[in-house]
Structure formats: C-alpha cells, structure tokens
Amino acid sequence: MAWLLRGLRQGVVTSRYPRRSDVYGRGYMAAIAVLHAPDKSSADDELAALCPTGAILADGRLRVDRGRCILCGRCVEARPDLFAFDGSPEVGRIGRRALLVPDEDEEAVEEVRAELAKRTRFLRRSIHVRHVDAGSDGSEEWEVAALTNPVYDVQRLGIFFTATPRHADLLLVTGVGTAGMAGPLRLTYEAMPFPKVVLAAGTDAISGGLLHSSYAGADGIGSVVPVDVWVPGSPPSPFSLLHGILVAVGLLAENRAVT
Amino acid sequence: MRHAAASVSLEPSQLADSVAAAVRGGGRLAALVATARRDGATELRALVASAGDLTSFETTLGPGADRYPGLTPLVPAAAWYEREIHDLFGIEPIGHPRLDPLVLPLRPDVRRPRPGNPDKPPRLEPDLASLPRHVSGEGVFTIPYGPVRSGVFESVEYLVETPGEDIPHLRTRVYHKHRGIERRFGELEVDDAVLLAERVEGTVSVAHATAFCQALETLGNVEPPRRAQLVRVVYAELERVAVHLDSIIRHTEGAGQAVAYARMTLHKEHILRLRARLCGHRFARGVVVPGGVSGPLHLSPTDALAAVGAIDRAIADDTRALMDTPSFLDRLRGTGILPASAVAEHGALGPVGRGSGLVEDVRVRRPYGAYRFLGFEPAEGFIEGDALARQSVRIEEIRHAFHLVRQALDELAESETGPWRHEIPAPDGTAWSSVEAPQGELLYLVEADAGQLTRVKPRCASFHNLALFERAFRGDILTDFVFIEASFGVSIAGVSG
Numbered sequence: 086m087a088w089l090l091r092g093l094r095q096g097v098v099t100s101r102y103p104r105r106s107d108v109y110g111r112g113y114m115a116a117i118a119v120l121h122a123p124d125k126s127s128a129d130d131e132l133a134a135l136c137p138t139g140a141i142l143a144d145g146r147l148r149v150d151r152g153r154c155i156l157c158g159r160c161v162e163a164r165p166d167l168f169a170f171d172g173s174p175e176v177g178r179i180g181r182r183a184l185l186v187p188d189e190d191e192e193a194v195e196e197v198r199a200e201l202a203k204r205t206r207f208l209r210r211s212i213h214v215r216h217v218d219a220g221s222d223g224s225e226e227w228e229v230a231a232l233t234n235p236v237y238d239v240q241r242l243g244i245f246f247t248a249t250p251r252h253a254d255l256l257l258v259t260g261v262g263t264a265g266m267a268g269p270l271r272l273t274y275e276a277m278p279f280p281k282v283v284l285a286a287g288t289d290a291i292s293g294g295l296l297h298s299s300y301a302g303a304d305g306i307g308s309v310v311p312v313d314v315w316v317p318g319s320p321p322s323p324f325s326l327l328h329g330i331l332v333a334v335g336l337l338a339e340n341r342a343v344t
Numbered sequence: 345m346r347h348a349a350a351s352v353s354l355e356p357s358q359l360a361d362s363v364a365a366a367v368r369g370g371g372r373l374a375a376l377v378a379t380a381r382r383d384g385a386t387e388l389r390a391l392v393a394s395a396g397d398l399t400s401f402e403t404t405l406g407p408g409a410d411r412y413p414g415l416t417p418l419v420p421a422a423a424w425y426e427r428e429i430h431d432l433f434g435i436e437p438i439g440h441p442r443l444d445p446l447v448l449p450l451r452p453d454v455r456r457p458r459p460g461n462p463d464k465p466p467r468l469e470p471d472l473a474s475l476p477r478h479v480s481g482e483g484v485f486t487i488p489y490g491p492v493r494s495g496v497f498e499s500v501e502y503l504v505e506t507p508g509e510d511i512p513h514l515r516t517r518v519y520h521k522h523r524g525i526e527r528r529f530g531e532l533e534v535d536d537a538v539l540l541a542e543r544v545e546g547t548v549s550v551a552h553a554t555a556f557c558q559a560l561e562t563l564g565n566v567e568p569p570r571r572a573q574l575v576r577v578v579y580a581e582l583e584r585v586a587v588h589l590d591s592i593i594r595h596t597e598g599a600g601q602a603v604a605y606a607r608m609t610l611h612k613e614h615i616l617r618l619r620a621r622l623c624g625h626r627f628a629r630g631v632v633v634p635g636g637v638s639g640p641l642h643l644s645p646t647d648a649l650a651a652v653g654a655i656d657r658a659i660a661d662d663t664r665a666l667m668d669t670p671s672f673l674d675r676l677r678g679t680g681i682l683p684a685s686a687v688a689e690h691g692a693l694g695p696v697g698r699g700s701g702l703v704e705d706v707r708v709r710r711p712y713g714a715y716r717f718l719g720f721e722p723a724e725g726f727i728e729g730d731a732l733a734r735q736s737v738r739i740e741e742i743r744h745a746f747h748l749v750r751q752a753l754d755e756l757a758e759s760e761t762g763p764w765r766h767e768i769p770a771p772d773g774t775a776w777s778s779v780e781a782p783q784g785e786l787l788y789l790v791e792a793d794a795g796q797l798t799r800v801k802p803r804c805a806s807f808h809n810l811a812l813f814e815r816a817f818r819g820d821i822l823t824d825f826v827f828i829e830a831s832f833g834v835s836i837a838g839v840s841g
C-alpha cells in the first residue's frame with residue numbers, strides 16, 4: 086500500500102517523445118556535424134589526425150563517419166570552425182553509408198530503405214525486442230534498460246523486451262562484436278522468426294570503436310548478422326535508441342524532425 | 345622509475361613463498377600482473393596490500409621460460425589471476441588446481457597475445473574444445489545460464505551443476521566478451537588511452553579515467569589543481585550513487601517490487617541527466633584528463649547543490665521505505681551468505697567485502713586527490729555477509745557519496761580562479777595507481793617508455809570479486825540467484841578484459 090501511494094504521488098514523468106520533442110533529448114552531445122568545407126589552408130591529413138578512431142575522412146572532401154565517432158569532442162575543440170556537436174538525438178540511419186555526414190549516396194541508401202520497408206510492412210503495432218550484448222563496455226546496457234524506466238516507458242508505444250528470440254521481431258545488439266559472441270549472436274538471430282530486423286546499438290556495435298580490429302574480433306556486429314538500422318553513440322542515449330527502434334520498424338522516418 | 349608501491353625483486357622460485365608470507369603477515373593479494381618484454385621475457389608482479397601500503401613482489405621469467413611455481417596453492421586468491429595470465433601469456437603456474445581457460449580459451453599451439461610485446465597478434469578464435477565439459481552423472485545435471493540471458497544484461501555464462509534444488513557447484517565463464525583491451529592500450533597515444541580507460545567498464549568511466557590519469561601524474565610528479573580534484577570527486581561520487589542504484593534496482597526487480605523498481609530507475613535516470621547537465625555526457629566521459637579535468641561544471645555550484653539536494657532527498661526517502669518493506673527484506677536476509685573467513689582470505693573488495701565486515705576502502709586506506717581533505721567515513725559495521733548486508737552497505741554509501749558531493753561543491757563555490765589542469769610531461773617509468781570505484785578498489789599498472797605506453801593493466805574490482813561468486817551459493821536455492829548476482833554488482837566488461 087505504501088508503495089502504491091508513492092507511485093501515485095510521483096505523477097506523470099513520462100516523456101511524450103516521439104509525439105512531442107523532449108527538451109532533455111537535445112541537452113547533450115549526440116553526434117558530430119561538419120559545418121562547412123575547410124578552406125585550402127587546412128591540410129587533409131592534419132584534420133584526419135585529430136580523430137582517435139579514424140572517423141574524420143578528409144580525402145578531398147571533409148566528412149565524418151558517425152559510425153566510428155566516439156564523441157570525444159577533440160575535433161570540435163581543435164577546429165570549432167569546422168566541427169560542432171549536434172544535439173538532435175535522431176541519429177539512427179538505415180544503411181551504413183548514411184552515417185557519413187554530410188550525406189551522399191542518397192540513391193544507394195534509398196534502395197536499402199525500400200527493402201526494409203517491404204520487410205517490416207507486416208509487423209504488428211507491438212514490437213518485441215531481444216537484446217544481445219556482443220562485447221559492450223556495459224554502459225549500453227544501462228541505456229537500453231533505461232527505455233523501460235518511467236521516463237521513456239516504451240511499453241506505452243507497444244515496445245516490449247522479450248527473453249525468447251522466437252517471439253522477437255527486432256534484435257538489438259550492443260558491443261564491439263567479439264569473436265566469443267559471434268556464435269551466440271548468430272544463433273539468436275537464426276532463432277528469430279521472419280520478418281526480423283537488426284539494430285546495431287552504438288558506435289562499438291557499428292565499427293568496434295576504439296577497439297576496432299583487435300585480436301578479439303571487434304569489427305562491429307555487421308560481419309556476424311545483417312544490420313538494418315545503425316544507431317551511433319558512445320553510448321547511444323535512450324532517445325537515440327528509441328528513435329532507432331521506431332525507424333527500424335517503419336514507424337518513423339529517419340530524418341523526421343520531431344516537432 | 346617512480347612507483348606508488350614499494351617493490352621487491354625475487355627469483356621466480358621465491359615468488360610464491362614471499363607473497364604467501366606477506367599475506368600471512370596481514371596483507372591481501374590485490375593483483376597479479378604479467379608483462380611481456382620485447383626480448384621474450386615475462387615479468388610477473390604480485391601486488392600485496394597491507395594497511396596503507398602496497399608492495400609489489402616482482403620476478404622475471406627469461407625468454408622461453410613458460411612455467412613458474414604458482415601462487416594459488418599457497419594464496420588461493422591468485423587463482424583467477426593465474427588463469428588469466430595462462431590465457432594471455434601462455435605461462436603455466438605449477439601446482440594450480442584448476443587451470444581452465446578464463447578470459448580467452450585458445451588451442452594450445454596458438455600464439456598468445458602477450459600484452460607488453462609490440463608484435464600485433466592476428467585475430468584469435470576462441471577454442472571451445474579447450475573448455476571443460478559439462479558435468480553429468482548420476483542425478484547431477486548442469487543448468488547453463490547465458491551467455492545470452494533473459495533481460496537486458498551483459499553476456500556471461502553461469503553453469504550451475506546441481507542434483508536438484510540446492511546449488512552445490514557453480515562455474516562462471518566470462519570469455520565471450522573478451523575485447524583485447526590490454527593490448528590495445530599499448531597501441532594508443534597517451535591521450536587516446538584515456539578514452540579507452542573510460543570504456544574498460546563503461547558504467548564507471550570516471551573511476552577508470554581517474555585511476556589511469558593518477559598513474560600518469562605520479563610518473564610526471566604533477567599534482568592536479570585542487571579544484572580539479574574537487575570536480576573529480578563530484579563525478580566519482582555521482583558515479584557511485586548510479587552504480588549502487590543499479591544494484592538496488594536489480595534487487596527490486598527480482599523481488600517483484602514494481603513501484604520501488606520504477607522509482608529507483610527514475611532516480612538513476614535523474615543522476616545520469618544531472619551528469620549530462622554538468623558536463624554534456626550522461627556517463628561523464630571526457631571530464632577527467634591527465635593533469636586535472638577538462639573544465640568547470642556547466643552549472644554553478646549553487647545550482648548543482650540544489651539539483652543534488654533534490655535527488656538526495658528523494659533517494660533517501662525511497663530507500664528508507666524500501667528497507668522498511670518486509671516482503672522485500674525477506675528475500676535478501678540470509679541469502680547468499682559470504683562467510684567472513686572466505687572474504688578475508690580472498691581480500692574481497694568494495695561492498696562485497698564491507699558486507700562481511702572487511703572494510704577495505706582506498707579513500708580511507710590510501711587517500712588520494714580531494715579525499716585527503718574532505719570529511720568522510722567508510723561504511724562499517726555490516727557483518728552478516730548476506731545480500732541484505734551488501735545492500736545496506738550500498739545505501740549507506742549513497743548517503744556518504746552525497747555528503748562528499750556537497751562538500752566538494754561547497755568548496756568549489758568559493759574556490760579561486762586558476763587552471764583546471766596542469767601539463768604533464770611525457771610519461772616514463774612504471775607506476776601503480778588506485779581509486780575506490782563503486783565496486784571497490786580499482787588498480788592501474790602503467791608502464792611507459794619515453795612517452796610511449798608499453799603496458800597498461802587495469803585491475804577491476806569486478807574481476808577480483810567475481811572469483812568469490814560461487815562461494816556465496818552454498819545451500820542457496822536457484823530462485824535466490826538473481827539476488828546473489830545483484831548483490832555482487834559486477835560489471836562483466838571489467839572481468840573479461
């Protein structure tokens with residue numbers, strides 16, 4: 086009884102995202118944006134050398150690969166004229182190449198998008214998610230678990246976590262993709278019924294991050310299971326994960342600005 | 345060469361006896377670390393903590409030598425360390441009672457990664473055939489939990505060998521998540537290595553960055569500015585609150601206390617949001633840098649104090665109610681008892697030790713940074729050794745943590761202007777460093793040669809404590825598993841390496 090009253094006293098704390106944007110969702114760094122092309126005096130390799138994970142591509146045209154970016158902020162600090170933090174949590178993308186900003190290859194990505202849309206057309210309104218840790222640092226699990234706390238409360242959107250892969254529509258994978266998790270991850274994927282969608286949660290899961298190509302694997306999970314939606318972040322915030330899940334099941338367009 | 349620990353050089357044949365004598369004399373084995381040398385030799389360092397001191401017992405195995413008289417027969421706390429060294433270096437401790445693979449099962453003929461040696465190993469596939477088989481026999485069967493478990497958890501596999509409801513034996517497999525962290529440290533520049541330290545155990549990034557940076561500061565003989573030390577304490581203690589809340593959340597979830605669960609997850613979210621308001625990152629990454637911190641808090645100390653006060657009150661109120669809920673306490677009381685003797689012999693760390701009366705707290709034993717001048721008392725007086733005692737320790741520590749945060753913020757409100765960090769010289773030499781992470785003593789061994797890191801070994805409290813896990817199961821039934829695990833509060837990332 087005492088606990089029931091405590092629960093009631095708490096009132097409504099739940100975010101209305103994605104129906105409304107949430108001010109908190111923009112309160113921290115979610116991604117890196119390239120402000121404009123550098124002038125002639127900036128040497129390409131000097132810009133590339135700013136980044137500890139090789140996320141800055143400066144081969145004639147300056148781009149950031151958000152799939153490798155661990156948001157250390159070093160580029161922003163060194164070259165605030167070229168790089169900036171982007172607070173928008175809607176960073177999940179369909180197609181690995183769509184993580185390169187500024188965008189290119191819209192057409193190539195469009196194909197992937199259409200293919201995914203075809204697959205998810207038959208998913209019902211409620212989505213069952215199976216999480217697998219393939220070598221995370223542990224923080225991703227906190228952010229995934231946060232989705233069920235009263236603030237994000239994803240059950241209100243018909244999103245449920247499930248223990249058994251046989252009931253899962255969406256495989257949400259964290260971690261660098263270690264050699265030791267390749268087998269269990271593949272088995273979980275295979276046990277899921279069709280149609281199924283795979284979401285790589287976090288920069289580690291996308292590219293291995295700082296551990297990229299260690300002797301223990303760590304090239305990202307894309308070499309083990311076919312990834313549909315890529316959500317960068319180190320770790321990705323609950324808002325970014327929620328947005329990614331909604332994109333994955335075709336309930337939200339990737340770039341839709343939530344108003 | 346500069347140490348934060350005294351060192352004693354020994355012959356390989358003397359190592360076990362010397363460490364055993366030091367442990368008998370009131371010390372505890374804090375770590376056993378190997379380092380590969382370029383010439384093929386392997387250095388072994390056994391770190392013994394006693395009272396306020398650390399002593400490193402060191403020996404070198406020459407090139408080609410791959411055996412030494414093991415420590416485990418005399419010092420059982422060395423068991424997991426020697427298994428890890430066997431996996432990563434191919435060095436065999438003679439007399440080890442059970443040298444099963446721990447973090448990296450490999451075929452015997454495969455070259456080991458040998459951290460410290462600059463040659464980059466190729467991709468190594470785990471060899472499942474090298475793992476011991478499941479036990480089966482008359483009336484005994486093995487129940488595997490994991491590595492993919494029900495719920496949102498880190499991957500780990502527990503093998504419960506049982507003749508029925510009682511748990512006579514439990515084995516833990518942690519290799520699935522092995523990421524090759526230690527080698528990667530040696531491939532990074534110093535500034536990038538801080539970023540990796542933050543990701544060894546991503547839920548305690550501040551503790552890791554602080555321990556690693558302290559080692560660099562010891563090598564460079566640099567004292568960070570006082571207000572940078574205060575900022576470190578603010579984040580370190582908020583981190584402690586978040587991690588302890590996470591453990592409490594798992595208890596409430598296991599006990600089906602739905603409202604308490606929702607309330608505690610809300611408090612945890614508020615801590616993460618407060619950190620984001622203070623520095624822009626929910627896990628406070630990027631705050632601790634070599635020589636100090638990256639800059640001031642983004643909130644004024646007054647605003648930060650108000651925010652901290654509100655969360656502190658809400659948590660205190662709910663934990664009081666939780667510890668007054670008999671149906672909850674009944675599940676924890678008498679569950680997963682760790683005998684004081686086992687805890688003392690193993691030198692258990694953090695809340696796991698403190699719940700059984702072993703008060704090892706680096707903030708008190710070997711104070712560092714701002715803990716040298718802030719008022720603080722360790723959580724003492726919990727001796728029952730059950731899940732309830734460990735939970736009580738955590739609740740007490742949450743209270744102390746907020747007290748420390750308030751002190752630090754009070755002083756920051758008055759602190760003079762000045763730099764947030766000092767330059768540190770290119771590191772050279774060997775240093776140990778330690779901090780009290782939420783799970784207990786976190787150690788870093790850092791070796792550098794003319795600015796280049798040659799060996800970095802984080803020793804996480806989770807690694808040390810998880811070795812004791814199976815000792816908490818004597819006689820407990822399977823349904824208590826969730827509480828025993830939650831009460832250990834282990835981060836698997838920190839165990840697998």
Ligand code: SF4
Pocket residue numbers: 117135136137138139140141149153154155156157158159160161
């Ligand atoms: S924030 Fe760091 S990781 Fe990301 S692009 Fe900039 S330098 Fe690279």
